[in-house]
Amino acid sequence: MLTYRSYEPGDERELVTLWNRCLTKDPVTPTRFRNLVLLDANFDPQGLRVASDETGRVIGCVYAVRRLLPMHGTELEPDNGWIPFFFVAPEHRRQGVASRLMSEAVAFLREQGRKNIFFASYAPNYIVPGIDEKNYQAGYAFLQSQGFARLYSPIAMDYSLVDHDTPVDVEQLKQQRLDEGYSFDTAKDGDLYEVIQFATNVFNPDWGRAIREGVLQGLPLSSILIARDEQGKLVGFCLHGGYEGVKERFGPFGVDPSQQGKGLGKILLYDCLALMRAQGLHGAWFLWTGETTPAGYLYKRAGFSITRSFHVMKLSQPSN
Structure with a gap:
């Protein structure tokens, strides 16, 4: 029997291990997970939804976050929430685990009054700008099945300094x-x-x-x-x-x-x-620019090449 709950102290090691099994193009170390998630001023354990199997082993996760500390001035973006990452163990996919976790994460944000939910354009501690359709086709299809729609598609670029x-x-x-x-x-x-x-x-x-x-x-x-x-x-x-x-x-x-x-x-x-x-x-790289923006054209002319593409997705408040 599977258990669905919020994050508990001690989950970190299993979460990082499972993360690196699932998100193979975006691995993290325990230190990065600690710094980007646990030490984020906006971190709320209730928003980190976890699934575990009958042995207690973590098999999936969806992270929801809303702003508790303003990025600038007093602005808390009260209508907005974010899903920076999600993953489920390969052997437990297509069994409703991700859907259950996502529904809990969305419910957490809705309870906080968040009308707009984005994947994954969260600042300051985003992992990637959005979903990488090429490398995570199933993840992109899952977000669409959950009602997320593409807003725009930033690119990552690299340049060899050699x-x-x-x-x-x-x-x-x-x-x-x-x-x-x-x-x-x-x-x-x-x-x-x-x-x-x-x-x-x-x-x-x-x-x-x-x-x-x-x-x-x-x-x-x-x-x-x-x-x-x-x-x-x-x-x-x-x-x-x-x-x-x-x-x-x-x-x-x-x-x-x-x-x-x-x-x-x-x-x-x-x-x-x-x-x-x-x-x-030996190299320079960045995660986020618009391909057809002035900056994007400047980078291309300088010799930067596109290495990844992402989709920023949005789930809007259901109409009554």
């Missing part, structure tokens, strides 16, 4: 902008407040959080590049190593929309890639 060399035209462009009064430098302590506010307010609160927490966890300021205009106003930034301390993970990265078209993003990108190569890194 043969990296900054093109001459980029060096010339940078010199042109320098002659116009722009500046490009690594961040100093005095830049941090402005960079974090810029990332948060112009782009995404999660970007500002990533910079702040990255520095607190040891991210060198030399890994953060900034651009200023001729008046000294911050107009762009770029970094690597800001997420989970992974040095080869590129981003976040942004240029003031009013400054786009001047190649500032291209300059920052190539400066950061050169910096990464100088540190002996």
Whole structure:
């Protein structure tokens, strides 16, 4: 007889083991599971739904989370909830286990007043942006069967730094902008407040959080590049190593929309890639961008290749 319950202390080891059996393209270590789930300020044990067999062995899991701590200001996104991950042991699939766990996870979020439920665009501690249809076809079909609909499809990209060399035209462009009064430098302590506010307010609160927490966890300021205009106003930034301390993970990265078209993003990108190569890194990668966005086109032109594609899914409140 199967048992369905919420997370209990001591489940971690079995959850990580089963995770790595099921989500083979996205394995985790016990440390990552602890940091991304158990130590998340929004973690609620009631939202981590677990199935176990008659021996007590964990055979499945669906995780539901809602915001308890605002990402920015006082905004708790009271209408929104997220399902960051789910998995069921292969030998127990197609027996209703996932459906039961998902219904419990959705019920948990509905009880908290969440009208919109997303897979899996949760910040700050998302594992992947959405479901990878290519590698988890059954998982994608399952989400659709549960009423989730695709919203959009971000891509992950990788770039080999082994043969990296900054093109001459980029060096010339940078010199042109320098002659116009722009500046490009690594961040100093005095830049941090402005960079974090810029990332948060112009782009995404999660970007500002990533910079702040990255520095607190040891991210060198030399890994953060900034651009200023001729008046000294911050107009762009770029970094690597800001997420989970992974040095080869590129981003976040942004240029003031009013400054786009001047190649500032291209300059920052190539400066950061050169910096990464100088540190002996062999690759740069990131998890999330739009393929047809200006950033997506910039990455392609720089030589990044698409390595994965995801679907962000949404389950809306049933109509009465």
